[in-house]
Structures are given as C-alpha cells and as structure tokens.
Amino acid sequence: MNIEEDFTYRCLTADGAACADSCESLAGCQDCGCVVLSNDAGGDWGDVMDVIFCLLPIIFLIYATIKPSPMSTTVSLPLAACLMFLVRVMYLGSDPLLTASSVILGLHEAWTPLSIMAGAITLFESMEATYCLPYMMREMKALTAGHPVAELMLIFCFAYMVEGASGFGTPVALGAPMLVSQGHPAFESVVVLLIMNTYATVWGAVGTPIWFGFGSLPQVSEDEYLDISRKAAVAMGVSAYISLPLVLTILVPFKAVRKNIVFIIASLTTCLGPSIGIAFVSYEFPSLLGGMIGCAGTAFLIKCKFGLHDFEHGDNGGRNLEDIGSVSENSLVRKYQKSASSLSDVPESGAELTSTRNNKTAKQMGIPETNGEDEEVYLTSDDSDQKEEVRQNTGTAGVVDAGAASMNTDSLHDTLEHHLGPRKSYADGYIKETIIRTSPIWLVVLILIVTRLEQIGLKKFLTKVTPNFTIHFGTYGTFRLSASLVFQLRDILTFPGISWKYELLYVPFLIPFVLVSLLNMYMYRKDLAHGPAHVARTVADRLKNPAIALLGALVLVQLVIRVGAEAPATILGTVVSDWFQEAFVIISPLLGVLGSFFSGSTTVSNLTFGSIQLIAAESIGTSVTTMLALQAVGASAGNGVCLNNIIAACAVVGLNVGEGKILLQTYKFVFLSTTIATIVMLAFYFRFG
Template sequence: MSILLSALPILLLIWAMTKRHSVPSHIALPSTALLVAAIQYGYFEADVRLMLANSVAGILSVLTPISIVAGAILLNRVLFYSGAEAVLSRWLKSVSQNKVAQLMIIGWAFAFMIEGASGFGTPAAIAAPILIGLGFPILPVAVLTLTMNSIPVSFGAVGTPIWFGLSGLSLTTQSLHEVAQHTALINMLAAFVVPIMALRFVVSWQDIRSNLVFILLSILSCTVPYVLVAQWNLEFPALVGGAVGVMLSVILAARGVGLATSTTDQNSEAVLDSKEVMKALSPFMLLIAILLLTRLPSVGLKQWLNSTLPIGQWTSYIGEFEVSRSLVFGLHNILGTDISWQYKSLYVPALIPFVLVVFVCVPLFRMSLQQVKLAIKDTGGRLRLPCVSLIGALVMVNLMMQGEASSPMFLIAQGFSQVLGESWAFTAALLGALGSFFSGSATVSNLTFGAIQLEIAQSVGLPVGLILALQSAGAAMGNMVCINNIIAVSTIVGISNKEGLIITRTLRPMLAYALIAALYSYGFLWLL
C-alpha cells in the first residue's frame, strides 16, 4: 500500500501531462505537489512543520533554474536584436547548407562541449535558439536538443555527477575510475542510436540514411575522445570530446565528407567577412571561456565563487538568513528544522556567464537602448507561467524525498529492487533516470540513489562498479524526460503547454537508451 500511494502522484502527473487534452504544467505540477502533501500528511503522518519547511525550500530553489533560463533567453534576444544571430546563421549555412550537418554541429557536438563545461541545462538552452535561427521548426528542435543532451551528461560540468555525485559512498579512486570507464562505454554505445532518433524528430529517415556516414563520423568525433579521456580522468571526458567533436564536425561538413550532395546544398551564400563572423561568434567563445575559468578547480575562481564565508547574518521567524563574501545567499534552519536553502548567485550560470556576456554584447554590437529594452521585455514575458511550473515541480520533489529511508521516493526504489532481485542490473539505469526526472539533475540523482544502488549491488552480489555506472548512465538518460529541463527549453524557445507532448516523444529514445544499458550489463555479467 505504501509503495502504491508513493507512486500514485507520479502516475497521475504523467497521465495528466501526456493524455490527449493534456493539463498545462503550471496547473499539473502544483496540483501534484498538493497531492503529495496530502499523502504525506494523511498516510505517512509527516511532520507538518517539516513539510512547510521543505515547501519553502522548494519555492526558493526555483531561483536557480529560473535565473539560468532568464540569462539564456536574455542572451538569445540580445543576439537576435543585434543581428549577430543572423550572421551566425549565414556562416553555418556557408559551412554547409545540409540540414543534418547543421543539426549535428550545433545540436550534437557544440551542445556536447557546453555540457562538459557547464551542465545545468545550458546546452539545450544555447543550442535550441541557434537551430531555430537557422530555420528549423521550434517544437522538433526542443525535442532534439533535449534528446541529444544526454550522452555527455554523466561527465557534465567538468565531471560533477561522478566525482561529486558519488562522493558520499567512500569509494576508492580506482573504484571511481571503474565507474567512469563503464559509464563512458555505455554512453558511447547509446550514442550510435540516440542522436539518430533525435534527428528523426526534425528530418526524414531518407535524410538520415543519405547522410549516415557524416552522422556516424560526427558521433565518433565526440565519443572516441570522450571514452579515451574517461579511462584516466573524471572531469574532462565531455569537455574534450565536445571540443574535438566540434572541430572535426565543422571540417567534415565544410568538405562534404559523408554528406549527400544535391544542387540545393551547394554554397550559394555570399562570402562573409571573417571579422563579422568572429564578432558574431565572440559571445559564445567568451561564454565557454568564462565557464571554463569558473569551473576548473586549478584556476582558483571556482573555490572563491563557492565561498560560504559569511559577511552578514540575520535571524527571523522563517530561519537564519546569511550572505557570504561571494554573494552566496542561504536560509538555514527553516521554520526551526534542519532544512536549508542556498543560492550561489555568482556560480550558478546566470549572472556569470550569461548576463556578463550580455553586458559585453551591448557595446560590441552597438545596440540601441530600444533594442536592449525589447530584449529585456521579451525575456520577462516568457517567465511567469514557467516560474509557477517550476515551483510546483521543486516543492513536489522536496516532499517526495521527505522521510529519508521511508520517503515516497525511496519506497518506490526499494519496491523495484525487491521485485527484481538479481535481475536488478537490467533495470538499474531506470532508477537513475527516475532521479533525474524528479530532480532535474544527474548529480542530484547520483547523490540520492547512489547509496541505494550500492546497497543493492552488495546485497545481491552484483559488481559495484557496473551498478553505479548504470546509475550514472541512467541519470544522464533521465535528462530527456526531466520536467525542469523540458519547461526550461520550452520557455527559452517560446512554446507553452507542450510539456506532455515533449515527454511522450523523448520517452522513446530514453527507453532505447535504457535497453542499451541493460544489454551492456548482460554482456558484462556474461563475460565474468
């Protein structure tokens, strides 16, 4: 009964958002949060003060995703009104007018590199507007970018999901590297299927077949260095793989290697001034440079931006409010509980790099005050309903996780493991995906379910490295169906009330990904 009631809100949410006349997310998610609260209070007899504290933390936590989305939209609108987006579109068409090549360069390789540097949903947020600027349809692009942004996620934000997400398990360095190696191999195998399924949302099977050689070369240009780096390093597989992939994909596309030839694909674009192209590309170069400088521990900025050394503290009936020297805002002991909230205003990719790059773009492109006002107005107009949706999602997640080992989310996980027993290896990745679906983060999924996966592996005698790799790969595939990411991308590209439709489409490649992970585990266990 406990497991059934725990799963009921999620089942109802999926049904409400995917049925023929779907319920908008700004209604479905807050309603689901209320249902979870009712079940927690009525059946699990949860502490009301703790529920309220988790709700407050959930509401405040919306600042992280909404600020990232706002920053990404603002940069996109600035590039649009300044004319930089049009220049970039003409340049990409001059490299290749082949649609598949453009989708693979931006939607696959470029997004792969951005994920390696930043994570936080920024790859789809940056890639989707560029592709739409090239003339691709909005909804299919949203689905494609969400689907593509899965393979590199296990090593996103310089490897955070692995080295930090599994940090609480007391694994040896050798064990962590074993997890990374298995994870990279699983993801590489999935890369032969997932990007092709993603392309099908935008182009026909005929287009895919006729350009298959280029597609495979572009995939390998990212995944081969990705796997090689993962053999010895936890931080840079996605970043190095993406950087190599972008360079090779552009070179291959410019030379027409593996691409179908037709009269419409011939370069009919006027020759562009190289200075103009570099100027249009400079915001993205600056974006990547800032992300690297603020994410690489060796630089030293990361530690400073995350500093929690307080410069001011205030106490109120809500909790203990704190501000650090790095503008990390925190609220501790919310409503007298041990629940806390924190917002790293300079580390979350919002003010830095998006808003910072915007400040550079305004004089760089000689934008008028009217153009800047239009960009800000467009940004603000897209945020109201997504903000409501995200509040509902984050409150729901916090309430689903309340109760630690007896929380609804843990009960669902334990129910699956008890039923499957030694067959757990074939479905372990789905638990990782469930964590990302709920939380919107592969890192949080690993932090949440890594301990459960470790316990199951040890209790039924399965290889720990394999099971944790399946957890990590599952957390990556869950990015496709993560409600937070879907809302964010939908907001950035300007579509509404399509979240359920997007989930139904991204679910198919996610299940294919899960099948590949299961086959990998079967093959590995058979070879033991």
C-alpha cells in the same frame, strides 16, 4: 529528553547520510549538527501500499501530462506537489516540520532554473537585437552549405561541450535556439536537443554527477569513480552510435540520414572517441574535451565534405535550405516574416498603411495623386471597399507596417545582406568580423570553462560562503549573504539540515549570460534594434508561466527526496530492490530515469538513488560499480523526459505547447538508450566484473 524504549532512531547529517548507528537523545546530536529521525519509515499498510502512495503523485503527473487533452504543467505540477504533501503527512506520517520546510526549500530552489532560463533568453534576445545571431546563422549556413545533417551534428558537438562546461540544462538552453535559428521548427528542435543532451550528462559539468552524486557513499573509492566513468562511457557510447541517427530523423527524413551515415558516424567518432578515451583516465573532462574536439573535427569534416552528399530538394520535406529562423518575436527574421505575410492579406480593422502605385486608380477613387512617386496613404477600417479596389488595381497586397515597408520587396537573404552587409573575404577582414560577431557564444563557453575548472581556481572565489553577515528571520530560518554573493537560508523552520543556497556569481545567470549580453549590446549600441529595457520586458513576459510550473516542480522534488529513510524516493528504491532481487538490474536504470524525471538533475538522481543501487548490488552479489554506472546512465537518459528541462527549453525558444506532446516524443529514445545500456552492462560488466 529521553527516547521511548520501543522506538529506535537514526542520526542523519544534512545530506541524509548516517553519522551514528543510534542516538540516545536529541541533545546528544546537537554537536554533530544532525537530525534524529525515526527508522520506522513507511505507512501502516505495508510495502505495497507504500509504493502505491509514493508513486501516486508521479502517476497523476504523467497521466495529466500525456492524456489526450493534457493539463497544463502550471496546474498539474502544483497539484502533484500538493498530493505528495498530503501523502507525506496523512499516510507516511512524516514530521510536519520536515514536510513544511521541504515545501519552502522547493520554492527557493526554483530560483536556480528560473535564473538560468532568464539568462539564456537575455543572451539570445540581445544577439537578435544586435544582429549577431542572424550573422552566426548565415555563416553556419555558409559552412554547412545549408546541409541540415551537417548543422545537426555540429550543434550536437557544441551542446556536448557546453554540458561539460556548465550543466544546469544550459546545453538545451543554448542549442535549441540555435537549431530554431537555422530554420528548423521549434517543436522538433526542442525534442532533438533534449535527446542529444542525454549522452553527455553522465559526467555533467566537470564530473559532478559522479564525484558529488556518489560522494555520500563512503564505500565508493576514487578508483571506483573512475571505474563507473569507464563503464558508463562505453554503454552510452554504444547507445549513441545506435540511437543518434534515429534521433536525426525527427528533423531530417530517413533517406537523407541514410545517404549521409558515413559523415554522421565520422562526426560522432570525433566527439565520442576522445570522450570515451578520456573517461578511462578521468571522470571530470570527458564531456568538455570530447565536445571541444568534436566541434573542431566536425567542422573539418564539413569543410572537406567527408561523407556528405548533396542535399536534394526532395530530401528535406520541402524546407528551403537557405531558411533562417528566430527564437525572438522582435528579431529581423520575424519582422521580415510579418512583412511577407502582410503582403498577402489585408486586415479588416485598424488604420493600415497602403503603398499606392497606380495614380489612375487612386484618382478614380478620390485619393490624391502622387506625382509619379510612391506615397504612403492611410486607409481606415471603414474604407474596406477602397482597400480591396486598391489591392486589385495596384497589384500590391496592400498592408505593411512602417518598420517593415523596406523589406516587402526583398527576399530574406537580401534583407540580411542589407542589415549585415555582404559576406567579406579573408582580405577584407572576414576573420575579425566573425570573431566579434560570434563573441557572445564563444565568450559564454570560455567563461563557463574558466569559472568551473577547479585547476584554474576561480570557482572557490565565486562560491565562498565566508565571510558573511547573518540575519535571523525567527523560525523561518537564518539568512546569510557572503562576500561572494552566495545567498543561504539555513535550518528552514528550525529543521536541521534543510537549507537553501544560491551562488549568484556561479550559477550561469549574471555570469556569463547577462554579463555577455550587456557587453554585446554596448559593442553594438549604435545598431541596436531595441534596447535593454525591451529585452528585460521580453524576458519577464516569457517566464510567467514557466515560473509557476517550476515552483510546483521543485516543491515536488524536495517532498520526494527529503530526507533519509522516510523520504518517498528511499522507500520506493528500498522496497523495489527487495522485491526484484537479481531482476533489479533491469529496473536499475529506470530508477535513474525516474530520479531525473522529477528532479531535473543527473546529480540529484544519483544522490537520491545511489545508496539504494549500492545496497541492491551488495544484496544480489554483483558488481557495485556496474550497478552505479547503470544508475548514472539511466539518470543521464532521464534528462530527455525531465519536465524542468522541457519547460525551460520551451520558454527559451518561445514555444507554447503542452509538455506532454514533447514527452511523448522523447520517452521512446530514453527507453531505447537505457535498454541498450542495460544490454551492454549485462553482456560485459555484470558477467566479467
């Protein structure tokens, strides 16, 4: 097939990189496995309208999310995806086969975040069912003496470490439930963890956002990866020292933060100091090693009470420092709370259970005597007068369920002691009990580290795509399943390079979340509050709405980034960089934020906008590595406003709230981080190279 003379084409590989300057025929490109696309990107109405139309779905999504009566993301995200589809086929004139295959790819890509969410919920539900999570929270309370600032800094270091081991939004999925279980409110806990997760994602899991995110740029060498890491580390480090104390005020009053600022700075230093130092010699391990050292260092500081001042009652806004919360409706804590609540209210309908302690009153009401012992008497909804008289004369609130009856006279502390037993001394086996009870968390972290470090070698076995068997599903695509359980759908709708891959054993779902959950339930099978089937039903119920929202989100992402010069993301970046010239430095991190906002990934943001940042740096004659570092910092900060992460975090902690409310809290800190990072880059690296 000959190409028309007045039309030029560019040859692209699967990842969107040019494999030749031009092609003379489609047949000539079959050997290199690429696809030929027109260089004539954009619509017919000029650059301004190109930018307006490409931004239109994103603007609609932001407005629908943050308006006074926000639209649910289960509606707004699919609508935004539909709008982007129309923009591509009706204005940009994209290949309909490419556009349709991008939609199918997005629907498949949703499996990754959904499975991670399912795994995280399974882990915490199983820990609640086996009383491991209440035990962990009790011991953390004992270590921190219920000091919220100490709790927050310890969980910050933990999330920092998990980011270095896994990525995929796992730190928020693990950290937010831990904060809630410490007695902090769910909404604020999600906000704080989303912001905390923005400081370590520059490197992500073993440096993936750098070596893979910028890996498609042939001009960037190994040494320049290290230069990007170094510059991003300094910028994010300065940002963390300035902004993190302000983040803590979301959960702890400013007065308490100010009193404990020495401890906060010291704790940050134990984590960020090693992280920045490692970033100068490696771009793979700053998050992982920095977080591990930070956890140990912060625990030591707490034990020594270094810089920690006693937390007075007035410092916590009325919160009981001994509170323990829960992310599960089926937990011991929730059962206690329901029991306590029922002691002050008498429902108006249903068959209720009343404990009658006053036989004289019972006799007067025609209720059989109890021979001096407490008896359980059922009263129906028609006995409302009797219920009220019983409540008034017996001094009880009247109504509890049978499972909670044993809790109604105890405090939460007493209830925990009853189920967990009193805290042991070192001589009585405290160390052994703690290791076993906390094993779900440290096993998860250990398995993540072991399966992700290239040096250990397990990763290549978990992600092998060969050998495999193949099934051809006609024009839908070619399905492959490897011996390592890597699912692939290649050349979707016969479009070359549009392919899906799901690494079942590598994505943190079966390994480690489900595996550790099952092991935990087996170990404590005699003490299970509810079984695996109940946990599975809870997980499925919790994922119904997030699944719809994430399907819409991932379709939108693929429509934005696919593929090459005609992708809306490329059009936006190219046009905007050409408009702003030198002032593009100010826009650079915001472009990174935008990439993470719609994609949910620092790596994808770097893949999407890395080439644009490089072109902009070369065109204005400034340091390429500094511009790419600014892109990485912006992409990292963008995780705080990423709708995927917000949806996932809310699902894991069981929070039913409009995502726009969370976005309105996190965006301020994201903007602060990018502003600080830009100032650092301008003051040092753009000026001195």
